[in-house]
Amino acid sequence: MVRENRNDIISLEEKIAWLEDIIERQSKELSDLYDKMDKLERQFKVLYSKVGDPYATRSQKDEVPPPHY
Structure with missing residues (x-):
């Protein structure tokens, strides 16, 4: 019984670590996308002001x- 609980705990800890890694990577990707969007908005404003x-x-x-002619 104790061994089963220990294995269950280890399995849950592995899943939590995996989920934390996924969240961290997605957070970075989202931050990068916001940076790109901000850059594109600035470029659009410059183009719009010229055109x-x-x-x-x-x-x-x-x-x-x-x-x-």
């Missing part, structure tokens, strides 16, 4: 004719 709103309408007089 402007692509859905905004411009008047024809603001359009520069192509160089072949």
Whole structure:
């Protein structure tokens, strides 16, 4: 009986260690994804500030004719 309990405890400790490792790796991966998302948001803001709103309408007089005219 004592031996069975000891084996059960060891098995549970192994499972807990495995789960802790999984959680730690997923936490790091999630943190990395948030960092990448922040970087992409900053890049998008820079591009948006350079290009402007692509859905905004411009008047024809603001359009520069192509160089072949």
